[in-house]
Amino acid sequence: MKRLLLVFSIAALVSPSMFAQAPPGWKLRVDRSRSAEDPDNRPDIKLAATAQGFRVTTGPAATLWNPANAAAGDYSVKATFTLLRPSSHVNYYGLVFGGASLDGPAQAYTYFVVAQDGTYLIRHREGEAVRDVARMPHAAVKRPDANGSSANALEVRVSGGTISYVVNGVVVQTTPRADLTAKTDGLVGVRINHVLDVSVEGFALQKKQ
Numbered sequence: 356m357k358r359l360l361l362v363f364s365i366a367a368l369v370s371p372s373m374f375a376q377a378p379p380g381w382k383l384r385v386d387r388s389r390s391a392e393d394p395d396n397r398p399d400i401k402l403a404a405t406a407q408g409f410r411v412t413t414g415p416a417a418t419l420w421n422p423a424n425a426a427a428g429d430y431s432v433k434a435t436f437t438l439l440r441p442s443s444h445v446n447y448y449g450l451v452f453g454g455a456s457l458d459g460p461a462q463a464y465t466y467f468v469v470a471q472d473g474t475y476l477i478r479h480r481e482g483e484a485v486r487d488v489a490r491m492p493h494a495a496v497k498r499p500d501a502n503g504s505s506a507n508a509l510e511v512r513v514s515g516g517t518i519s520y521v522v523n524g525v526v527v528q529t530t531p532r533a534d535l536t537a538k539t540d541g542l543v544g545v546r547i548n549h550v551l552d553v554s555v556e557g558f559a560l561q562k563k564q
Contacts, residue, residue, distance in 0.1 A: 378402065378409045381544075384418045384457055407556035408434070411547045418464075420457055420544025426513075427540040429563035433510035433521075434545060437554040438471060440503045445470045446548040449509045454542030465539075466546045467520050469496045469507050475527055477520060488530065495525035513539045514563070 385400065401412040411417060426432065436448050449468030456462050463481045465488070470476070473496045477488040497505040510521040513532065518539065520528040532539060543560055547553050 378404060378419075380421045380423060381419050382422065382458060384462070386416045386418070405554060405556065408554065408558055410439070410552070410554045412552045413547050413549050416546070416548045418451060418457060418462075418544060418546045420451065420454060420542050422542065424543050424560050425541065426452070426543055426560055426562060429514045430543075431510055431512045431514075431561045431563075432543040432559070433508065433561075434558040435506060435508045435556045436469070436545075437506040437556070438499060438504060439552040439554060441471050441499050442550050444550075445472050445474075446551050447476050448547045448551055448553045449475075449507075449545065450511055451544040451546050452511050452513070452541070453539045454544060455538075457542060457544075464541070467509060467511050468546060468548070469509065469522065471499050471505065473498045475520070475522060477528065477530075489528055493522065493525075493527045495522040495527055497523065508557075511543075 383400075383402075399414050400417055403410040411419070424432075432450055432452055434450060438448070447468035447470045449466060451464045451466045454462075454464035457464065461482055465477065465479045468476050468478075472492070473494075474490060474492045475496055476490045478490075479486050479488060497507050499505045508523050512519040512521065516532045518530050518532055519526050545555055545558065547555075
């Protein structure tokens with residue numbers, strides 16, 4: 356596949372033209388950091404198509420999704436995320452599920468993400484408000500090797516009354532579905548926080564019959 360490099364300008368923060376430049380069929384939402392202690396450092400986002408997915412190099416954080424990837428009932432969503440080089444500080448990347456109104460001010464979703472320090476985070480967002488469901492270190496989360504790279508296969512399994520969060524084949528957390536105040540039905544996608552260089556491959560949504 357011919358490699359395609361796309362550079363985005365922050366001037367078009369959440370415009371339709373910016374969405375149109377995401378990988379085919381996908382939309383992109385940009386969220387800038389508002390914390391002086393956790394700066395974006397760069398004003399742009401770069402996307403490069405790869406044979407198995409796409410590479411995201413962020414200044415500001417980005418959420419990407421394909422409107423065709425909507426799930427209801429029981430399902431699983433997974434992808435392999437390769438951190439190509441360490442960030443200047445701890446930043447998270449991974450899966451989004453239960454998404455609604457992702458391109459508007461009432462955005463809502465839950466995300467399951469990992470970081471280079473070996474921790475995972477489950478967090479719910481509604482508008483500008485965020486609430487941590489769980490955040491802790493786990494041996495299943497691979498840290499960068501001597502070359503500064505690490506690959507983590509993430510999966511969220513929604514089945515019956517349970518949500519299972521999986522890293523590299525290991526269930527690191529299970530929560531009762533009823534305990535998640537957000538709905539699990541909705542859009543699925545990925546989130547790459549700011550100042551990261553991450554390859555996303557093998558993204559797949561499997562709906563259960």
